[in-house]
Amino acid sequence: MSTFLDEFAQAPDLRYLNHAAVGPWPKRTAVAVRKFAEENVLLGARDYPDWMKVEQRLRERLARLLNAPSIDDIALVKNTSEALSFVAFGLDWKAGDNVVISDEEFPSNRIVWEALKPQGVDVIQVSLKGTDPEGALLAACGPRTRLLSISSVQFATGTRLDIDRLGHGLRQRNVLFCIDAIQHIGALPFDVQASQCDFAMADGHKWMCSPEGLGVFYCRAELRPQLKLHEFGWHMLEHSGDYGRDEWRPASSAQRFECGSPNTLGAMALDASLSLLEEVGMKEVGRSVLERVGWLEQGLSAIGGVTVHSSLEIRRRSGILTFSIDDKPTPQVWQSLMQNQVVCLPRGPGIRFSPHFYTEPRVIEETLSIVQRIATH
Numbered sequence: 001m002s003t004f005l006d007e008f009a010q011a012p013d014l015r016y017l018n019h020a021a022v023g024p025w026p027k028r029t030a031v032a033v034r035k036f037a038e039e040n041v042l043l044g045a046r047d048y049p050d051w052m053k054v055e056q057r058l059r060e061r062l063a064r065l066l067n068a069p070s071i072d073d074i075a076l077v078k079n080t081s082e083a084l085s086f087v088a089f090g091l092d093w094k095a096g097d098n099v100v101i102s103d104e105e106f107p108s109n110r111i112v113w114e115a116l117k118p119q120g121v122d123v124i125q126v127s128l129k130g131t132d133p134e135g136a137l138l139a140a141c142g143p144r145t146r147l148l149s150i151s152s153v154q155f156a157t158g159t160r161l162d163i164d165r166l167g168h169g170l171r172q173r174n175v176l177f178c179i180d181a182i183q184h185i186g187a188l189p190f191d192v193q194a195s196q197c198d199f200a201m202a203d204g205h206k207w208m209c210s211p212e213g214l215g216v217f218y219c220r221a222e223l224r225p226q227l228k229l230h231e232f233g234w235h236m237l238e239h240s241g242d243y244g245r246d247e248w249r250p251a252s253s254a255q256r257f258e259c260g261s262p263n264t265l266g267a268m269a270l271d272a273s274l275s276l277l278e279e280v281g282m283k284e285v286g287r288s289v290l291e292r293v294g295w296l297e298q299g300l301s302a303i304g305g306v307t308v309h310s311s312l313e314i315r316r317r318s319g320i321l322t323f324s325i326d327d328k329p330t331p332q333v334w335q336s337l338m339q340n341q342v343v344c345l346p347r348g349p350g351i352r353f354s355p356h357f358y359t360e361p362r363v364i365e366e367t368l369s370i371v372q373r374i375a376t377h
């Protein structure tokens with residue numbers, strides 16, 4: 001692990017616990033972007049075919065990261081919200097259909113379904129607060145439920161759901177399964193086949209430690225032709241390089257969701273960032289993330305007046321831990337933390353900490369001392 005620590009070079013006094021918002025890049029990502037910039041200055045796009053090789057490698061890395069059956073199942077998208085919109089506005093709805101979500105979703109995974117209201121689609125919000133959130137979600141699926149869309153890790157509390165169980169239950173009920181996995185992929189192992197999900201999406205700028213603006217959209221192969229397309233252009237075609245052709249049809253692969261020129265700069269970066277996650281291995285990344293969240297949880301729980309809002313159950317844990325200090329307003333606590341170079345955000349019921357696999361134990365220890373100081377002053 002120690003060699004991988006060298007990959008991160010944040011300012012020495014910075015305590016970065018904000019990967020659930022935007023993750024810092026590893027050095028190799030900065031090197032790849034710098035090299036790409038210099039190449040563009042010197043040679044323009046002379047070696048464009050080489051850029052496409054990197055993009056191809058990126059698709060392969062993403063397919064491995066999600067355990068997708070094929071790279072044909074992987075589309076490169078702008079962000080999570082775009083991919084959610086592809087699903088919502090791609091499916092053929094009938095008035096009276098409904099979509100089940102939770103009542104803790106990030107706006108992207110609520111608004112997109114509420115936007116189907118003019119088509120007569122209802123949204124059912126389910127509380128995750130009980131002892132069996134998966135059971136509650138499945139129980140909410142009725143005869144008119146077409147799809148369940150859920151964040152596998154909730155953005156504010158970090159609650160992790162058992163997506164394999166959900167996927168199994170939804171298949172039995174013939175309900176489509178869509179996973180907003182932006183708070184999951186890159187932090188913990190993720191497997192579209194084990195979860196039997198139909199759609200999954202995530203942007204690269206959080207746990208994958210890459211710039212904003214390039215994400216992944218997985219669509220199960222059998223469902224690809226069923227999603228109506230709303231963006232058209234040269235790149236999404238079966239014969240995308242053949243500009244003289246009059247006849248056209250959308251690519252049979254997930255490239256059909258990529259209408260025009262690719263985000264090559266983003267691809268250089270995400271490819272480099274994922275190469276690091278692959279070298280460490282997602283099992284080890286996940287183990288380290290949970291270990292660090294465990295340290296934070298133990299330390300925070302030992303400080304008088306601190307309430308940890310995230311679930312303490314091991315199977316519910318993720319890279320996110322949210323807490324508050326009983327007699328102190330959250331905005332004030334957040335301001336004090338930021339003044340002490342603890343980078344985090346107020347979310348949901350309190351302050352959200354989100355360490356990554358490389359976060360040094362020193363960062364956690366110093367952060368806990370700072371929280372202790374804030375709590376006792």
Ligand SMILES: Cc1ncc(COP(=O)(O)O)c(C=O)c1O
Nearest residue numbers: 079080081106108151155182203
């Ligand atoms: C659970 C969840 N979904 C979606 C988003 C937004 O993602 P994007 O900007 O990639 O559309 C966020 C961002 O914080 C999020 O936490």
